[in-house]
Amino acid sequence: MISVGLLLVAWELYATYSGIRPTILPAPSRVFEQALLNRQALADNAIPTIGATLLGFACSLSAAFVLSMLVDFFQPLRRALFPVLIVSQTLPLVAIAPLVVLWFGFGLAPKIMLVALVTFFPMLVALVEGYESTEAEIGQMLRAMGAGRWRIFVLARLPSALPYFFAGLRISITYAVVGAIFAEYAGAAKGLGIYMLNVKNNFRPDLVLAAVGVSAALTLVLFGLTVLLQRLAMPWERAGKETAGKGAWR
Amino acid sequence: MSRLELRYVRKAFGGLDVLADISLSVGAGEFVSILGPSGAGKSTLFQLLTGAEHGEGEMLFDGAPLDDHGRHFAFMPQRDALMPWRRILDNATLGLEVQGMRRQAARVRVAPLFAEFGLAGFERHFPAQLSGGMRQRAALLRTVVQQRDMLLLDEPFGALDALTRTAMQRWLEQMWRHHRWTALLITHDVREAVFLSDRIYVLSARPARIVREIKVPLPRPRSLGGDAARQASALEAEILDIILNATPSKGHDHD
Numbered sequence: 332m333i334s335v336g337l338l339l340v341a342w343e344l345y346a347t348y349s350g351i352r353p354t355i356l357p358a359p360s361r362v363f364e365q366a367l368l369n370r371q372a373l374a375d376n377a378i379p380t381i382g383a384t385l386l387g388f389a390c391s392l393s394a395a396f397v398l399s400m401l402v403d404f405f406q407p408l409r410r411a412l413f414p415v416l417i418v419s420q421t422l423p424l425v426a427i428a429p430l431v432v433l434w435f436g437f438g439l440a441p442k443i444m445l446v447a448l449v450t451f452f453p454m455l456v457a458l459v460e461g462y463e464s465t466e467a468e469i470g471q472m473l474r475a476m477g478a479g480r481w482r483i484f485v486l487a488r489l490p491s492a493l494p495y496f497f498a499g500l501r502i503s504i505t506y507a508v509v510g511a512i513f514a515e516y517a518g519a520a521k522g523l524g525i526y527m528l529n530v531k532n533n534f535r536p537d538l539v540l541a542a543v544g545v546s547a548a549l550t551l552v553l554f555g556l557t558v559l560l561q562r563l564a565m566p567w568e569r570a571g572k573e574t575a576g577k578g579a580w581r
Numbered sequence: 582m583s584r585l586e587l588r589y590v591r592k593a594f595g596g597l598d599v600l601a602d603i604s605l606s607v608g609a610g611e612f613v614s615i616l617g618p619s620g621a622g623k624s625t626l627f628q629l630l631t632g633a634e635h636g637e638g639e640m641l642f643d644g645a646p647l648d649d650h651g652r653h654f655a656f657m658p659q660r661d662a663l664m665p666w667r668r669i670l671d672n673a674t675l676g677l678e679v680q681g682m683r684r685q686a687a688r689v690r691v692a693p694l695f696a697e698f699g700l701a702g703f704e705r706h707f708p709a710q711l712s713g714g715m716r717q718r719a720a721l722l723r724t725v726v727q728q729r730d731m732l733l734l735d736e737p738f739g740a741l742d743a744l745t746r747t748a749m750q751r752w753l754e755q756m757w758r759h760h761r762w763t764a765l766l767i768t769h770d771v772r773e774a775v776f777l778s779d780r781i782y783v784l785s786a787r788p789a790r791i792v793r794e795i796k797v798p799l800p801r802p803r804s805l806g807g808d809a810a811r812q813a814s815a816l817e818a819e820i821l822d823i824i825l826n827a828t829p830s831k832g833h834d835h836d
Binding site: 566571 | 656675676678679
């Protein structure tokens, strides 16, 4: 926090005293002032971005969950699918985003698709590797108890994947916002991405930066939500840490 | 009247003989140990019994071939295998839940046993909040509440420090005297085998065969002092001798 504050102070001083024009580098105070003045426009454009991010993420999560289960139950699927999916991760967003907009229009669909494209694979990998992290002895014990594959999946593999799932979630949620903005940048009626493009073309870097600030705040809030969700979903993690320091008695 | 009987059981993994020829029996209410060097294939034997692997030879339970593996055995693995996300109470009910009992009913059935297992007051704790010894007791509780015919204990105290292990052995011996479970214990700890068992099967190094069957004539409750303790150490020395002589000296990789 201190380093961010110092950077802002340095930036403010430079912008004020170097004589650089605000159309090139606006001071943080000006960015903040303009953000307040244009808060209505920023909010109006943030809402579609939030919508696209959450919807796209929800789609990719559901798809990743279903596919991760299929891969867990039918291992050959993994070898068939993963090469295709890895290639999908190498597609440059700069090239793909305009094409998807070209094919699917300026509506919500292409945004959802692009958000899903960037978040799906990390989530799938996190889940599949999470299932595989299940302690072998827990599986052996459950089999000895008479549990079938489905019971073992629900009782052991699924909960074992939770830490991996949340690690994937934290990474993907930041990708998701970037993906949504990129999709809007390539063409949209409303949204932070298209807003950034428009104000840039109007020589308003202060408003570009204001929009960047909004998207950063949005990402931080979503990130915070995933951390909160993890705490609620995995109470045993904190319970373990709290007592780990205590001396053990037999 | 033996409950479990194995006749000429063999198992190979891809050309590597692990179990060469295992014949043994365990009677009702008897505590039997299988003692052998590490990597001798002791755990493989339990995999055959729980149905995780299939081998050759005959495996009989109460005279009938062992087919429905889940029915007879309650298995306690080497590490406690407690689920970190379940509270101790819900870890203890796991086996009953798998058998189809409602979680609430299972909790009611398990809860009164916590005091006897030294876990009273820890029902709502997570495994990470417990010490190693308590975790092993919780794992044993989870194993015995399944009310199967026989307990399979795979080096249950192997991961504990020496002091805790000794304390747990004494505790287990005391518990066994109250309940008289039919139990088969796998261990490489000679002292543990002598302290807990009625009979001991000594295994050779891989491919494992039974080198000797030894009755432990020591009175119960087993004690760590007096005449019985001297008898016990004599027996331990004899068993150690058998194991070390039965193991080909060309390999130095066993501990």
